[in-house]
Amino acid sequence: QQQVKxxxxxxIVQKGGISIINCAYENTAFDYFPWYQQFPGKGPxxxxxxxxxxxxxxxxxxxxxxxxxxxxxxLHIMDSQPGDxxxxxxxxxxxxxxxxxxFGGGTRLMVKP
Amino acid sequence: xxGITQSPKYLFRKEGQNVTLSCEQNLNHDxxxxxxxxxxxxxxxxxxxxxxxxxxxxDIAEGYSVSREKKESFPLTVTSAQKNPxxxxxxxxxxxxxxxxxxxxxxxxxxxIL
Numbered sequence: 262q263q264q265v266k267x268x269x270x271x272x273i274v275q276k277g278g279i280s281i282i283n284c285a286y287e288n289t290a291f292d293y294f295p296w297y298q299q300f301p302g303k304g305p306x307x308x309x310x311x312x313x314x315x316x317x318x319x320x321x322x323x324x325x326x327x328x329x330x331x332x333x334x335x336l337h338i339m340d341s342q343p344g345d346x347x348x349x350x351x352x353x354x355x356x357x358x359x360x361x362x363x364f365g366g367g368t369r370l371m372v373k374p
Numbered sequence: 375x376x377g378i379t380q381s382p383k384y385l386f387r388k389e390g391q392n393v394t395l396s397c398e399q400n401l402n403h404d405x406x407x408x409x410x411x412x413x414x415x416x417x418x419x420x421x422x423x424x425x426x427x428x429x430x431x432x433d434i435a436e437g438y439s440v441s442r443e444k445k446e447s448f449p450l451t452v453t454s455a456q457k458n459p460x461x462x463x464x465x466x467x468x469x470x471x472x473x474x475x476x477x478x479x480x481x482x483x484x485x486x487i488l
Contacts, residue, residue: 265416267416270414292473293473293474295476297479302481302482303481303482304378304380304464304466304479304480304481304482305417305464305479306479307476307477307478310476350416350417354473354474356473359424359471359472359473360405360468360470360471360472360473360474360475360477361419361422361432362417362419362477364416364417364418365416366414366415366416367414367416
């Protein structure tokens with residue numbers, strides 16, 4: 262049972278466009294939501310994270326939008342660049358689970374020049 | 375240059391053989407983690423360790439074993455009991471197991487069955 266559902270599995274965007282990746286969860290104990298970026302043959306790297314007391318967090322071209330009532334959160338990549346082509350994972354941590362993360366299934370993003 | 379080093383990058387296992395994957399960190403982190411990555415399934419937690427000489431099972435611990443004899447080292451053994459070991463294995467660490475501490479990942483070991 263996947264506790265964090267991520268969509269789409271793959272995404273193709275033109276350079277300069279907006280990439281949107283969505284995640285949904287059921288566990289109301291989740292209280293920390295990071296996004297990771299992974300390039301081929303490499304480990305994931307933390308990109309940006311949000312807590313449920315805010316509805317949006319922006320860092321450069323990357324924005325997390327969070328909808329607590331719908332139990333959904335999304336990553337928006339503005340002005341997408343070919344260098345953003347990677348696999349993106351959302352994750353969540355429950356408030357009673359120490360620092361253990363539950364990951365979504367991943368989205369493979371390709372940004373076409 | 376601080377970080378997490380996983381070795382080898384590629385590993386091949388024969389049927390019925392145990393293999394050990396290495397994970398070393400020089401970040402002085404207390405907590406370490408092992409994940410398995412399969413296509414389309416994201417990362418799943420195998421084992422984690424909050425501190426030296428302590429470790430706990432994750433979601434998919436069957437067929438795996440770990441040890442944490444030194445703070446900087448957290449090796450993972452894939453035993454012959456793991457019937458489907460082909461995957462990409464990732465090691466991570468964080469300052470502590472306290473909530474919200476960023477996890478830093480190594481570059482993984484890809485294990486295949488001969």
